[in-house]
Amino acid sequence: MKANNTLGLILFPAFDWAISPTHPEREERLLYTQDQLLEEGIEDIEGIHFFNPSVASAKDIDRVHFCYPSTKKLLTPSHFIAAGGVIRAFEAVLSGETDKSFALVRPPGHHAQRVVYGDRGFCIINTEAVGLAYARKKYGNMRVAIVDTDCHHGDGSQDIYWNDPDTLFISFHQDGRTLYPGTGAIEELGGPSAYGYNINIPLPPNTGDEGFQYVLEHVVLPILDEYNPDLIINSAGQDNHYTDPLTNMNFSAQGYANLNKLLNPDIAVLEGGYSIQGALPYVNTGIIAAMAGLDFSGVVEPDYHLGKWKQSSRITEQIKKISEDVLTIWQHKEALAERIFEGKSSVTRSRQVYYDTAGILESQTQEFITCPNCPGLDRIQSKNDRGASLIGITIPIRACPSCREKGYDLFEQTKSARGTKRYLQDLAHDKCIID
């Protein structure tokens, strides 16, 4: 068997790591997936290559996050390896080693926001964002679309790319009113420099293959066509599956494979998905086959019956309506942005972030200082209910010289804040200062 697209697989099940012995994110999670992939003979398909993950450095993490109290104290080796696995996936594609790549690593990352006090939704660091920041540093800035197909809203990725016009973030997920983390409404559209480039498509519980395909064909693909990214990334969470214990959707392995065929991502990264016996072995085989351009028609769950998971017509109508709303906003994003941000040199948002796994509550104020020549600066002031506080400033990779200077000035001014940890990310010159 020969792959039509060469594919790099970073399969790292971390058989010696768990959040806790009975946590869904435990040693067993990718055991059956690995069994299935080996038994299917994936290793012997011409054009599919297995790569070991790299190990990310603290600097790779600091390009994306403000980790409190420090990167090394918050992370376990498994996090450095999961991020390193994603870095390896970017490296494979951008160096031209393979056409596409898929990082099957754990733990996941899409709930990790820029500020990190601990574990949220099984994530501490946003592995994809770490990989992308590494790639942009090494290969130059690029326009990237991230399509998050996890059943939970990718609130971490949304936060990190909130004001980045070079990263289009599209998440479709089970409606936040019915599932963790609760965010992901259509109205969450992005900061002043990237308004409309954060796209949420909340779907009703019990959405099936048909609904996902509809959203993909009528919303996601047309928007991607227009955005014309250099790179498409699939945040390949697998918990939309009909057997997932934590969610209420009815997506199948065929559905996931078909989605990847249509989306045609350059890079996929495993996110959530905890039906480790009934879903992951088949969904991952399907995604791999689709990415490699192979026939996946035989990849079905043993208990799958066509028609059993067909969605109701009421849900179909709901999905049509949601899709229409999302598209209308996309088409009018410039006008909407003008109405909201016209004449403002700075935009502020305040919110609370709960770290469910760590049990920490954070209060955060974020200020976007706009600029006519570049995406502008971003300043976060944050404190948590354990008495910690931090200030973080991000100079974007495309910052103009005057914003860059201003960023350093702002950082100087924060010196007076006693007992507050200070961070500066100068992505334009790949420099991070923490003190």
Add this chain to the structure above:
Amino acid sequence: MIIGIDMGGTNIDGVAIDEGRLIKHVKRPVDRSDYFLSIWGAIKELLQDVNKEKISRIQLSTTISTNAIVEKRISKVGVILQRGPGLSWEFDDLGDHVEDVSGSVDHRGIPIASAGTDELVRIRDDFSHHSVESVALISKFSTRNSTFEKQAADFLKDSFQNITMGHTLSGKLSFPRRVQTSYLNAAVSSTFQNFAINIRNALKREGIDAPIYILKADGGTIDLDGAIAKPVETILSGPAASFMGMSALLAQDHIDRCLLDIGGTTTDLFFLVDGVPVFEPSGIEIDGRKTLVRAIYSTSIGLGGDSYVRIEGGELKIGPKRMDHAIVFGGKYLTPTDALVYLGDMKVEHSQKSAEAIEEAAQALQMSAESFAKKIIAQFCKTIKFAVDSALQKIHENPVYTIKELLSDRTLKPESFGVIGGPAEALRGHLQREFNLPVELPPAFEIANAIGAALARPTVEITLLADTDRKILSIPELGVYEEIDKSYRLERAKDRALQEVHKASEAMGFASDIAEAEITEASSFNMIKGYYGADRNIRVKAQIKPGLITQAPLTQLKSRNEENDESK
């Protein structure tokens, strides 16, 4: 006394070894029209003046199965596949009798649906109608649940000469490889069986009832009955024979080492980590088919003493083709051997033609003949070094699955080299300079392969899986599939695995104190279902790794042939 025979492509080498001493060595050409007679001829010659009663075992490295496959002298095979859901492998190289049956089991071995008897009846009749001789039965995940393969084998056993069940051949996962391995096993089974019967009868006629062992590609042996059941295990044992011979003849240090077997056409590379051979990650490939047959890792490059040396576009090229013998041995084309002779590294009779060829080619590059000869050898050594480095790189890139393995920086780094083969002695100094490491030339290396065949001991590898939720323990290689209770734990699984390996070794006539069993992998995964109770998915691999029958200092081994030479 041990009789060891290595049958290669052109020659058969045989040795008789007694208490660490080489008693006798014979060399005979292979008669391609009758492999059995070729081997028997060598054995008879060895037996001529030895005490037959003293023979304790006879060990053979044969190309019987390999040649049957490569020369397509195989049985008519019928293949029955239970593929279940998954990728669409085509399997268009298994002959004309490939049938699918319904049903499947999943990755844990849970039955999803079973094949109907009516399907098997139809297939049996069809196969019989087409005079199918051997049947291969393969089900996806049969290593996890072999019920289908066993039931179908039971149903078909009276209708066909031989039935191969996929799960018996390896505990490793890979349905496509299991299919190919089973197909090959079925295909060579009657050829090998005929050979086995012939050899057994011939020995009986000579009044010898010593046990017979066959060398496998992993450097271990299997007893003759085992080889009759799994003849596919005996393919491609040639490199393993050389490897085991070199191991026997070199100091047995527990170091990282690279072994080179430099022949006329090709050079084979092998590696040892802490004295233990590096294996192929999945299994060996034969005739374009990827199998699950365990093998010592070896990589072959098209470079040898007789490689074709020429100037192309002003550049010196060596190999990968071999045109003929070296000019110095009567050939027509320039070779590295000619360069070695020119430089005085190889002591053979001077040949005017050989020297002229070097001088002529040197002129084309406007070099002195000596610098040109040196250039050939330098390039030869560099190519080997490049191949060694690439192979090491590849070995290091083998996937790992735990944080511990990924973060440990244990990498294979040869501390010394061993080299055998025709030009080995002449190249030794050159290689030593290239690698900047000691390069050892074992004594009696010309017959390393036969010595390796003689001294290899049995290897066993088993894969145990205990699933306390299904309450099933399985060891596919041994056909074990039995019930366990919920309290089964990793420690018990490890004990059981070691016991089974000992038993298998003892069954082949080896006490467990000689060949030590070891656990190579052991893990126990918590399986969480609902909110109460945890089950375990326990996985253990155990083996007896390749080793030598005798630990005697074989470096001091001296053949009687050599003694004879001295006395001449």
